[in-house]
Amino acid sequence: MPQKKSTENESAFKNWINEALVRRMAAHIQQHYPSFDSKAFIKVSHELPQLEMKPRMRLICDFLKAHLPADYPKALKLLLKATMKPKSGVEPLKGFDLWAFTEFVQRYGLEHFDESMNALHTLTQKFTAEFAVRPFIIHDQEKTLQQLMLWTQDPSEHVRRWVSEGTRPRLPWGELLRSFIKDPSPALALLEELKFDESLYVRKSVANHLNDITKDHPELVIKTLKRWLKNCPKEHKTKIDWITRHALRTQVKAGNPKALQLLGYHTDADVKLHDLTLAPKTVMTGEHLKLSFSLSSAKNATVVVDYAIHYKKSNGSHSAKVFKLSNKDLKAKERMDFTKKHSFRPVTTRVLYPGAHIVEIFVNGKSLGKASFILK
Known part of the structure; x- marks a missing residue:
């Protein structure tokens, strides 16, 4: 009888x-803590394939907690030593290899503020501590923000970026910071110190942080960006212009007129949609849909053009996802053509269901027209 194919996505x-990661971790920890039970650790890793991502991380952290010294500061020092340059022949721990270490800090280190925050300061330069700092903000917001404010001036761009990323109210994959969702002003004070940062890596986080805030307080972000644009020195203008464009992307897609005006788009433009065409009318999963159309305006207009795919859901309803197309200057009474190929290749972040789907064209956040197609 042929073996049934697994539906598990190996990627x-x-x-x-996995077990390979556990073996690397064991080798590094045992260099500095010879009594660490590497054999038992590797044996526990055999349970990982049956678990999802977060339970896998919890299993590793539970083992570390049980087999490292009971004294948290001592255990933490051992983990930090394990991140240092290893003996020859041992592959170093780096990047996502260290996620379990930051998880260890956030789960077991709340009562050891100084040791934990200094450890996260070290680890974020090797991986990222943006998730791990959030329980500390929730546990003692004032004390944590005081420390993060000092680190807005840290020499490492990784640390400065962490200050912004770790305090985002709606960080993807991260625990919600409900106090900042209600009142983002304490975290905004950190962004004030980072807005002119020389590192694009840091400024991108500032923009993403502001974009988070726009989902609950769009007027506050627009007011803040207006002030930044008005008061910034000439040498920093390009930085604030860039932050403004990226911070307002959600509001632009939503057609917020104040956001559009701040970015120089003509919200009063009389733009017309012509000849919206989809090809093919029936798209096979794994293939592309080509959308074509033209736009015209009665007068010169600067516009942002987006399109939405209304994906069919399992219950037969539709859920729209907006995609960026382009920013253009339309000349009065002239048509401008647009084309876009949209992939329907299966991805892990979206399940594709067969049936009728819809394409919708937006200009400056306003819907100008729709067309349908079939996905098989």
Whole structure:
């Protein structure tokens, strides 16, 4: 009888947390803590394939907690030593290899603030501590923000970026910071110190942080960006212009007129959609849909053009996802053509269901027209 094919996605990110990683971790820890039970650790890793990502991480952290010294500061020092340059022949721990270490800090280190925050300061320069700092903000917001404010001036761009990323109210994959969702002003004070940062890596986080805030307080972000644009020195203008464009992307897609005006788009433009065409009318999963159309305006207009795919859901309803197309200057009474190929290749972040789907064209956040197609 032929073996049944597994439906498991071998490239799923959770599969990075595997026995090979556990073996590397064991080798590094045992160099500095000879009594560490590497054999038992490796044996526990055999349970990982049956678990999803977060349970895998919890299993590793539970083992570390049980087999490292009971004294948290001592255990933490051992983990930090394990991140240092290893003996020859041992592959170093780096990047996502260290996620379990930051998880260890956030789960067991809340009562050891100084040791934990200094450890996260070290680890974020090797991986990222943006998730791990959030329980500390929730546990003692004032004390944590005081420390993060000092680190807005840190020499490492990784640390400065961490200050912004770790305090985002709606960080993807991260625990919600509900106090900042309600009142983002304490975190905004950190962004004030980072807005002119020389590192694009840091400024990108500032923009993403502001974009988070726009989902609950769009007027506050627009007011803040207006002030930054008005008061910034000439040598920093390009930085604030860049932050403004990226911070307002959600509001632009939503057609917020104040956001569009701040970015120089003509919200009063009389733009017309012509000849919206989809090809093919029936798209096979794994193939592309080509959309074509033209735009015209009665007068010169600067516009942002987006399109939405209304994906069919399992219950037969539709859910729209907006995609960026382009920013253009339309000349009065002239048509401008647009084309876009959209892939329907299966991805882990979206399940594709067969049936009727819809394409919708937006200009400056306003819907100008729709057309349908079939996905098989």
